[in-house]
Amino acid sequence: MDKVIGINEAIKDIRDGDTLMIGGFMANGAPEKLVDALIAKGIKDIILISTDTGLVTTGSGKLISRKLVKKLYASHIGTNKETGRQMNEGETEVELVPQGTLVERIRAGGYGLGGILTKTGLGTLVEEGKQRITVDGEEYLLETPLKADFALIHAAKADRNGNLVYKGSTNNFNNVMTAAANVTIVEADEVVENGEIDPNFVHTPGVFVNHVVDGGAING
Amino acid sequence: MDKLEMQEFIAKRVAKELEHGLVVNLGIGLPTKVANYVPEGIEVIFQSENGFVGLGLTPTEEELDPNIVNAGGMPVTIKPGGAFFDSSTSFGIIRGGHVDLTVLGALQVDEKGNIANYMIPGKMVPGMGGAMDLLSGAKKVIVAMEHTAKGRHKILGECNLPLTALGAVDSIITEMGVIKVTNEGLLLTEINPGFTVEEVQEATGAKLYVDKELRKMEV
Numbered sequence: 001m002d003k004v005i006g007i008n009e010a011i012k013d014i015r016d017g018d019t020l021m022i023g024g025f026m027a028n029g030a031p032e033k034l035v036d037a038l039i040a041k042g043i044k045d046i047i048l049i050s051t052d053t054g055l056v057t058t059g060s061g062k063l064i065s066r067k068l069v070k071k072l073y074a075s076h077i078g079t080n081k082e083t084g085r086q087m088n089e090g091e092t093e094v095e096l097v098p099q100g101t102l103v104e105r106i107r108a109g110g111y112g113l114g115g116i117l118t119k120t121g122l123g124t125l126v127e128e129g130k131q132r133i134t135v136d137g138e139e140y141l142l143e144t145p146l147k148a149d150f151a152l153i154h155a156a157k158a159d160r161n162g163n164l165v166y167k168g169s170t171n172n173f174n175n176v177m178t179a180a181a182n183v184t185i186v187e188a189d190e191v192v193e194n195g196e197i198d199p200n201f202v203h204t205p206g207v208f209v210n211h212v213v214d215g216g217a218i219n220g
Numbered sequence: 221m222d223k224l225e226m227q228e229f230i231a232k233r234v235a236k237e238l239e240h241g242l243v244v245n246l247g248i249g250l251p252t253k254v255a256n257y258v259p260e261g262i263e264v265i266f267q268s269e270n271g272f273v274g275l276g277l278t279p280t281e282e283e284l285d286p287n288i289v290n291a292g293g294m295p296v297t298i299k300p301g302g303a304f305f306d307s308s309t310s311f312g313i314i315r316g317g318h319v320d321l322t323v324l325g326a327l328q329v330d331e332k333g334n335i336a337n338y339m340i341p342g343k344m345v346p347g348m349g350g351a352m353d354l355l356s357g358a359k360k361v362i363v364a365m366e367h368t369a370k371g372r373h374k375i376l377g378e379c380n381l382p383l384t385a386l387g388a389v390d391s392i393i394t395e396m397g398v399i400k401v402t403n404e405g406l407l408l409t410e411i412n413p414g415f416t417v418e419e420v421q422e423a424t425g426a427k428l429y430v431d432k433e434l435r436k437m438e439v
Contacts, residue, residue, distance in 0.1 A: 025289070027293075028293065075347055075349050076348070079293065100314060118356075120352045120353045120356045120357075121356075122356070122385075156287070203306075
């Protein structure tokens with residue numbers, strides 16, 4: 001199978017108002033070229049799921065600073081002043097989710113789970129409106145799954161089947177998000193032939209990936 | 221002590237809590253400085269919640285790899301024997317009780333071990349990041365902070381800012397001393413010889429019990 005296509009072809013079905021997951025941690029491991037292509041296409045009213053909103057000029061933060069996001073799910077927005085301003089002035093709806101809970105809600109969405117139980121957030125504002133469940137005498141919060149229409153992912157290397165390898169700390173939310181979207185689009189710094197990635201060292205199996213874009217071949 | 225000296229002093233004292241083989245997560249800011257003072261002969265495994273263990277120090281120009289950043293987004297190194305993973309594994313390590321010790325800063329801590337360190341409503345709402353997970357999952361929690369905020373109490377009978385976690389804090393280390401959170405209340409176990417017990421009490425917004433064997437705080 002060959003999942004490698006051009007960047008504009010890869011994002012052609014993304015519409016205004018879609019829910020997007022975007023990988024990266026403070027833009028480390030963020031699919032910068034896919035985000036730029038979205039901006040060029042003029043997509044707006046996005047429901048964005050991203051652990052932080054990078055900086056004003058990096059990662060998913062670029063969508064925030066251009067006011068293209070309607071609702072945001074994130075764990076930390078302190079590094080992008082524009083996100084806080086939009087939240088305080090009621091321009092963008094923001095749901096703050098503890099980082100470990102956010103990644104597990106995404107995992108639940110991708111792995112067919114009806115939710116997860118965690119002690120994180122018990123007795124805090126995070127608990128508001130949520131169900132407490134007792135298991136073996138221990139109390140937990142029920143956190144529900146998150147899914148998306150599209151996931152925008154960055155990888156260091158992809159083969160034509162969409163098997164992925166990350167470098168350094170760039171994996172972060174990328175691996176988990178690949179499973180939780182209807183369509184997963186990967187921007188890879190390098191695209192190689194099937195068989196060139198040792199199957200023992202694949203970080204994300206290609207079954208979760210729909211499209212691969214050769215980011216290394218795109219200038220600028 | 222000026223602010224910087226105070227922070228270094230606190231970081232040095234926290235570093236004395238490190239034991240060989242512990243898995244440790246350091247928060248952003250003052251807690252990050254603890255890594256500079258690991259006692260000789262002791263090896264600890266630092267975890268970075270964005271996805272690795274074996275966090276090393278700031279890279280030299282030759283070592284710099286843009287793919288490796290810490291939880292504050294700053295370039296760092298990974299030590300031989302370290303490992304990278306995704307955020308699910310990283311928070312599995314944290315939430316599952318595989319982090320022995322976390323050191324965090326705080327806006328407020330109270331005598332029940334409650335902690336507020338992620339928002340000031342209407343003013344500063346950066347989000348909790350991984351702090352709630354760390355506080356609920358780490359085996360031991362040390363708060364490392366300046367004793368007061370420009371004279372205002374940070375150690376209180378009861379926090380009035382939104383809580384990050386309930387009853388999570390084990391001890392508080394400041395430039396004035398070391399305070400343990402016990403079922404009976406806050407117990408001053410070490411004091412910086414530059415201060416009297418009365419001065420520490422005055423800088424604290426909750427009743428301090430003084431340990432019978434109160435020791436001198438040394439770094």
